[in-house]
Amino acid sequence: MTWLELAEDHPFGVHNLPLCSFGRECAEWVGVRIGDRILNLAGAESLGLVDAGGSLDGETTLNRFLAEGRPTWTRLREQLTGLFSDSRQREKVEPLLFEVGEVRLGLPFDVADYVDFYSFEQHARNLGKLFRPGMEPLLPNWKHLPVGYHGRAGTVVVSGTEIPRPWGQRKRPDDAAPTYGPSERLDIEAELGFVVGVSSGGAVPVDEFREYVYGAVIVNDWSARDLQAWEYQPLGPFTGKSFRTSVSPWVVSLDALDAARVPGPVQEPGVLPYLQGRAHHGYDIRLEVTWNGTVVSRPPFAGMYWTPAQQLAHLTVNGAFARTGDLYASGTISGASPEETGSFIERTWNGAQPVRLSDGSSRSFLLDGDTVTISATAPGVDGAAVAFGEVTGTVVQEL
Structure with a gap:
């Protein structure tokens, strides 16, 4: 009251x-x-x-x-x-x-460092099928450790900031050589980001997650899929990811999410001891993605394979410091159906199945002037929802 x-x-x-x-x-x-x-x-x-x-x-x-x-x-x-x-x-x-x-x-906090994970099995399988057709979608390490990459802290922006279309190298399937120009396959990734409060001197055990992490924000990890597909092997995402990452302005504390806690997934094969602990749990958080005002998906965070506590443990296991203001994102949140996917490359199956918006237009990837809004809620005490607010961005012509 x-x-x-x-x-x-x-x-x-x-x-x-x-x-x-x-x-x-x-x-x-x-x-x-x-x-x-x-x-x-x-x-x-x-x-x-x-x-x-x-x-x-x-x-x-x-x-x-x-x-x-x-x-x-x-x-x-x-x-x-x-x-x-x-x-x-x-x-x-x-x-x-x-x-x-x-x-x-x-921007609610100065971002010290930014790491993005790849922790939803359905998303990893979908992208494996799209990027490596005819091969096993999951790479051999995926179920043994939380896969991730380092982004650029200086390009994290608050909701409402315009998103310039990035330029870079891309190679169309029929091109003999790569070309340089604006991305033609600009995409989103609907995620949650966890905010580190207390600096660590080294490895953070799974069960000390709450002592180091204050809370969470919504993340949109904008992605240029054509740039990404050409550059990502063998070292992973680079210019296709590092141009902008948007976050919501409200930092929701872990305390506010206590009622949303759910058991962590059964992980087979079993994980190494440093990834085990009582804090192996997820959160029942539902996201909603709108594209120019049309709801196109509702990704479920509860389906996460690698939990936030495991991600932090892996991030620091080699002795890397966690610092106040570090942001690490969950990876794209995707469920089993197209309507639960957290990226447009999945929602439209790489453009083969465009979505129709409420104004009658169809989309596969983002056009200049398109606006994407991601919101999220979790169950709270006594049936009241816990809102994360929203993260919004509008694509503008390249700089």
């Missing part, structure tokens, strides 16, 4: 409380969303309403707060729940609230 005028099942109620970076005029702050408003957290801490160890004052991103660790994360969440539930706090809190529609939303 809250003194704010919210429906009990509002997806941004006190059971959610995602963090963000927001601004108005020349000022910028870190905040927390409640309903359709944002609380200025620095202002709340300066008044003694919350205690985040001084990590909010003067900050425009969440990094300093994220570095404080789980005791501070838990304390702030408990204090915020109390503020929004105790009507005696209303007079102090209301002057610090801003309407979501009247502010600009920024």
Whole structure:
């Protein structure tokens, strides 16, 4: 219950409380969303309403707060729940609230490093069939370790940022040699990204996942499939992936997702000891992808093969540090049916089965002016949904 005028099942109620970076005029702050408003957290801490160890004052991103660790994360969440539930706090809190529609939303954290995984079996099988026809879709290592690649942290952008069509080398099937030009097969990948809060000095065990990871955002890993197909062997994705990655502005805490936890998958063959642990679980999160306003797929995150805890364990197993602000993405979320796929190369089977949009037009890959929006929700306490908001991007002509 809250003194704010919210429906009990509002997806941004006190059971959610995602963090963000927001601004108005020349000022910028870190905040927390409640309903359709944002609380200025620095202002709340300066008044003694919350205690985040001084990590909010003067900050425009969440990094300093994220570095404080789980005791501070838990304390702030408990204090915020109390503020929004105790009507005696209303007079102090209301002057610090801003309407979501009247502010600009920024990248919520400075991205220290960016890694993208490949952890949904159906997606891996689909792309294996498309990229390596006639061969076994899964490569021999796929069920032994979470496959991934390093992206470019500097090209991660917040929802609403325009996406320029990338240029690069591509080789059409009938071409004798590669050519240079704008991508003709621009695609999306609907994913979730996990945000590291606490830096590690080395390997992070599976069961310490919650001590290092604060929460999650929606990710759209824009992909130029023609550039990718020509360059990806033998070293993997490069310019076909590194031009832009979009994230949602709201960071949903792992605490808010407790009710959405589901058992991790049975993994056969069995995995090595460093990938085992009690934190081997997934989340019942449902995404929705719209293309120019038409819903074209609803990918289910619950079908993940390699869990977020296993991904972090593998990311650091060689002694690589995890750093505050690291973002690692799940990989494309795809289920068994075309309507559950998280990329358009799968949804249209590499263009052979175009989708029809509500305006009567058909699409295989993205055209200039197309807008893609990915949203996500998870089950919360007492039947109330936990919303992640959305990540949106519009394709514009190449730079």
